[in-house]
Amino acid sequence: MAMLRSVNGLPHHGAGELGRVAHGALTGPSESAGWPRLFLGYNTLPDPPFPLVGYLQYELAQPGGLGLPALLRMMAESMRAQPVPPEDAFDESRRRVATAMRVDALVVVAPAHALAPAEGEGAWRPPAYREVPRRPAAAHREGAWEPAAALAVDREGARVLLVAGRSAEGGRIGPRRPAEEPDATLAGLLGEVLDAQHAWTKAAFAL
DSSP states (O other), rough: OOOOOEEEEETTTSSHHHHHHHHHHSSSSOOOSSOOOEEEEESSSSSSSOOOOOEEEEOOOTTTTOHHHHHHHHHHHHHHHOOOGGGGOOHHHHHHHHHOOOEEEEEEEEEEEGGGTTTOOGTTTTTTOOOOOOOOOHHHTTTTTEEEOOOOOOOOOOOEEEEEEEESSSOOOEEOOOOOOOOOHHHHHHHHHHHHHHHHHHHHHTT
């Protein structure tokens, strides 16, 4: 079962709580070894209903061969089509949790090349980065890191991109914010999923 993880004490990379959530999603333990990974960010905007900022990995079922843009479009459409449950579908304790833990952000974590700017990954990946062969089981045992990136958006339109990898000498690099802006298309699609999720939650819990 996925656990809510606090971002207290994590670096914010100049992006406030959204930056902390992106950092945690990129560097923290994952519920799955596959890509991409999606995370819900809670209470990242000002005046949160409860003073706990954290993130939770979203269970992502990805149809084979579906690219990230197509996957995000499918998720947004699916969320919009999701029927709103009847008023008695949730007990009072579940309603209290939904009231206190507001979903303000969404983060996608993927191999670095998948979230690179349109002009190509070389635009922001320095020469020190190198590819690490994808060997999920062995990589976890040996502490190896495949170059990865996290793209986070919030409901007010803020965006942050973090990248991390492994140097030619084997040391970790990052996470850091590249100079370039996040890819606008992917950020927009991620925002659509977030908006659809927020709208459904408000309707389902009468928030």
